[in-house]
Amino acid sequence: MTTTPALPPAASGAAEPAHRVSRRNTWLLTVFTAVTNLADGVTKLVIPLMAARVTDSPLAVSAVTLSLTLPWLLTSLHVGVLVDRFDRRLLLWLADGARALSVLVLMAAVSGGGAGVPLLFTCGLVLGIAEVVALTAAASLVPAAVTGPGRERANAWMAGAETVCNQFAGPLVGAVLLAAGTVAALGTTAVTYVLGTLILLPLVPLAGRFRADAGQGGTVRSVHGDIRAGLAFLWGNRVLRTMALTLTVMCACWGAWMALIPLAATRTMGADESRYGVLMSALGLGGVVGAVTVGLVNRLLGRKGAMFADLLGTLVLVATPWLTSSLVLNTVAAFLGGMGGVLWSVNSRTIGQSLVPDALLGRYTAALRMFSWGALPLGSALAGAIAQAAGLSAAFAVFALAAAVIIVPFLRWMPAGELTAEPTSGAKD
Secondary structure: OOOOOOOOHHHHOOOOOHHHHHHHHHHHHHHHHHHHHHHHHHHHHHHHHHHHHHOOOHHHHHHHHHHOOOHHHHOHHHHHHHHHHOOHHHHHHHHHHHHHHHHHHHHHHHHOOOOOHHHHHHHHHHHHHHHHHHHHHHHHHHHHHOOHHHHHHHHHHHHHHHHHHHHHHHHHHHHHHHHOOHHHHHHHHHHHHHHHHHHOOOOOOOOOOOOOOHHHHOOOOOHHHHHHHHHHHHHHEHHHHHHHHHHHHHHHHHHHHHHHHHHHHHHHOOOOHHHHHHHHHHHHHHHHHHHHHHHHHHHHHHHHHHHHHHHHHHHHHHHHHHHOOOHHHHHHHHHHHHHHHHHHHHHHHHHHHHHOOHHHHHHHHHHHHHHHHHHHHHHHHHHHHHHHHHOHHHHHHHHHHHHHHOHHHHHHHOOOHHHOOOOOOOOEO
C-alpha cells in the first residue's frame, strides 16, 4: 500500500491550513525549478562554446558537451539511492551550491587567463551530476510538499518551467549573455544558481518532512540491492513499466528529430536563422500551453487520453518532415510535440507519485529518466547514421514508424480506469 507523506503538524495546524502550505510549496518549487533550469540551459550553451574557443579538436569539444549529459546514463541509479536515503531538500541545496561553485571556478579561470579542456570537462561533469541530483530530488519531494489534490498543478508548473527554461529560454539567454563576454555570462549564471540556493535555505518556509520513510520501500543496506529493488518495483508494475518503455521509444524519436531538424529546416524547408528560431520556439510555446491546459485536457480525455495525445504528437513531430518540406506545417508539428511532451510529463509524474512508495520514489524517478534521457543521444546517433547512409527522409521515416509501432502496446497495456483518480496501490501483473 502506498502512503502519502503528510505535511508536518506545525505547517498543517490551525495556524495555517494544509492547502495554503501546499500552495506556497508549489510556488517555491516552481520558482526554484525555473531559476535553476534557466541557469542549466545557459551552461549547456556556454561551456561547449568555451571549449570550441580553446581547441580545434572535434573530439575534445564533443567530450566537453557530453560531460553535461553523460551523468544521466552513468549516475542516475546511484543518485536515486542517494535521494531515497537522505533529506531531499538538503540534496537540492547541496546540488545547487555545487553548480554555483563550479561556475565560479570557471569564471575565476577565465579571468586568470583561460579555462582549458580538462577544467571544462571536469566542471561539466560536476554540473551534470548536480543536475541529476537536483531534478531527481525535486520530483521526489513533491508528495511531501504538496497535498494530493494540488499535485497535478505542481507537476504542471514544474514540468513547464523545466521544459521552457532548460531547453529554450536558457540557450537564448546564454547567447545574449555571451555577447557581453564569457565572464559576464558565467557571473550571471553563478548568481542565478546562488539565487536558487537561497530559495531553499531553512529561512524560507518550504514546509514538509523530506526524508523518505525507509519502512515503506523495504530499503536495504546495499547500494546495489537498493538499485535492484527500485528497478524490480518499476518492472513489476504494469502501469510504470508501460510508461517507461513507451517514454524510452518516444525520447529516441525526439533525439532523432533534434539531431536532424537543423539540416532539414535549412536544406529542405528553406529556413533562415530567424525562421529556424521560430520553428524551435514553437516547441517551447507548445510546452507552455500544455502546462496551462493539462487540467482541462485531463478532464476531457482522462490521463490515458492526454498521454496518448503525446504519442500522436510525437508521431506527427517526426513524420511531418518526412512527408512535407513545408516550414509552416513543421512548425505546427513542433508546437503539438511540445504540448504533448508536457502533457505526458505532468501525468506520468503524478501517476508515479501516487503509485510509488515514498521510499522508492527517488530510485524510480532516476531509473525512468535514465531510460528516457539516455535514449535521446542514442536516437540522435542512430538517426545520424541512417541519414548518412540513406538520407534525411529515410531517417525521419524510420522514427515515424517507431512512434507508430508503440501506439498499440500503449493502448493495450495502459489501463484507463486506474489513472482517472489518485490510486492507492500499484497495478501488479
